[in-house]
Amino acid sequence: MSSIKAKQTVIITGASKGVGKACARLFAQKRLNLVLVARNKKNLDILSEELNLLTEVMVVPMDVKNQSHCSTLVEKVFSMFGSIDILINNAGYHARGLVENNKFEDLAMMIDVNLKAPIVLSRLVLPFMVNKNCAIINVASLAGRTPIPGSSVYSASKFGLRAFTYSLATELRGRDIKIAVISPGPIDTGFILDDIDSVSDLTFSQRISTAENVAKEILNLCTNKRIEKTMPWLSGILTNLTYLFPKISQFMLPFMENQGRRNKRKIKNKI
Numbered sequence: 001m002s003s004i005k006a007k008q009t010v011i012i013t014g015a016s017k018g019v020g021k022a023c024a025r026l027f028a029q030k031r032l033n034l035v036l037v038a039r040n041k042k043n044l045d046i047l048s049e050e051l052n053l054l055t056e057v058m059v060v061p062m063d064v065k066n067q068s069h070c071s072t073l074v075e076k077v078f079s080m081f082g083s084i085d086i087l088i089n090n091a092g093y094h095a096r097g098l099v100e101n102n103k104f105e106d107l108a109m110m111i112d113v114n115l116k117a118p119i120v121l122s123r124l125v126l127p128f129m130v131n132k133n134c135a136i137i138n139v140a141s142l143a144g145r146t147p148i149p150g151s152s153v154y155s156a157s158k159f160g161l162r163a164f165t166y167s168l169a170t171e172l173r174g175r176d177i178k179i180a181v182i183s184p185g186p187i188d189t190g191f192i193l194d195d196i197d198s199v200s201d202l203t204f205s206q207r208i209s210t211a212e213n214v215a216k217e218i219l220n221l222c223t224n225k226r227i228e229k230t231m232p233w234l235s236g237i238l239t240n241l242t243y244l245f246p247k248i249s250q251f252m253l254p255f256m257e258n259q260g261r262r263n264k265r266k267i268k269n270k271i
Contacts, residue, residue, distance in 0.1 A: 001225055005134060006031035009081040011125070013064050015119070016043035018189035019139060022215035023088055028054040028221075033081050037073065038091070039063055056081075063093050064117035065109070074124045086222055089118035089161075090139040093153045096198045107153050114183035117141070119164055126177070135178040135222040138165050141213075142185045142206075142230065144237035150200045151244040158183075162228070169227055180221040183239075184214050184231040196268060201260035204267065206235045212270030 014020040014220050016022040016038035024036055028051040036044050041061035048057045058080060077084055080238070093113040095106035122136050143151055144158025162181050185206045186199075209231045217229045230236025248271035 004032065004086070004135075004219075006104055007033060008085035008131070008133070009033040009035065009077065009083050010037040010086040011037060011077060011084065012087065012090060013037045013180070014139075016040045016047065019187060019211045019214045019218075020088070020090045021047060022211040023090065023218055024051060025214075026215045031055050031130065031137075032086070034058065035060060035073075035081075036223075037062060037064065060253075064098065065112040067120055067213060070117070070120050070124055074121075074128065077143060077187055078128050079196050083131050084125045085131055085134050087121060087136045088123050088136070088139070088218060088235050089120075089121060091117060092139065094148055094151065096154075096195070096200075098150060099152050102153070110153045110157050114154065115160045115164070118161055120167065128183045129177050132176050133178075133223065134176060135220050136168070136179045136188070137178075137221050138162075140165070140181045140183045140216070142183050142235055145236070146242045146259055147232070150198075150199055165214070168228065169189045178222060179265070180220055180229070181230045183223060184209050185235050187211055188213055193267075199258045199264075201264060203260060204258040204263040207262035208267075240253070 005040060010032045012020050012023050012035065015036035020038065024034055024047060024064050028034055032055060032056045034055060036047060036057060037042055037060045039061060044059045044061060051057050058077065060073055062073060064070060064096045069106060074084065091113055093109050095102055095110060118138050135173050141158040141160045143155040144162045148155050162183065165179055165181035186203050186208045188208050189211050214231060217231065221229055
């Protein structure tokens with residue numbers, strides 16, 4: 001695939017903060033039409049004011065769990081811009097804790113936001129991806145490659161999103177639509193840092209990525225030949241090993257949790 005072009009149109013969910021916000025800024029520099037989706041209208045409006053000097057920005061405050069909202073979104077975008085070229089399924093939700101202690105509505109929301117919404121949005125945009133160099137990039141997690149204690153349903157949703165990505169890529173072979181997934185470990189955003197004590201020690205056993213670095217890799221995935229990018233790369237290798245050889249995971253878990261506890265203490269001292 002060639003590079004993305006100015007005035008292509010990109011939809012970014014979860015665009016009001018974190019990785020979504022970093023993606024919006026990066027794609028704005030490339031002069032793509034931006035469609036920023038999130039529930040927080042105030043944050044979207046602030047970001048729009050920052051970026052509309054660079055490109056055209058559409059702000060859509062909505063809940064990605066609502067299928068009718070998703071349908072309306074796609075119709076509005078195509079009506080305004082005449083094309084949908086890139087979809088970044090970035091919106092995510094995580095209610096940490098043991099399954100038996102989670103509220104039923106939180107369990108359902110993790111599946112609805114992390115898995116159902118990307119599937120629905122991908123289905124809705126596909127008929128409108130008629131130009132060259134289109135892409136759907138799903139933001140998963142290393143938790144979707146190896147089980148994380150205290151994140152069972154979150155892990156399940158990201159496992160599912162990763163499987164959906166690979167299956168959809170196979171279905172769309174021969175069409176000029178790039179399908180890919182990014183699987184980062186911890187990212188220095190409020191997603192984990194605002195509630196650091198509830199985040200598993202295992203999560204902090206690996207290097208933390210920046211939102212900007214993840215956004216750059218998402219941009220690269222739109223045009224390169226990779227179907228998946230793991231961050232950091234060493235964690236990607238380790239998750240492959242623990243998936244193929246579960247006993248390795250059982251052996252390594254205490255050591256990684258100890259390392260994670262030490263790293264977490266260092267991070268908390270800096271906050």
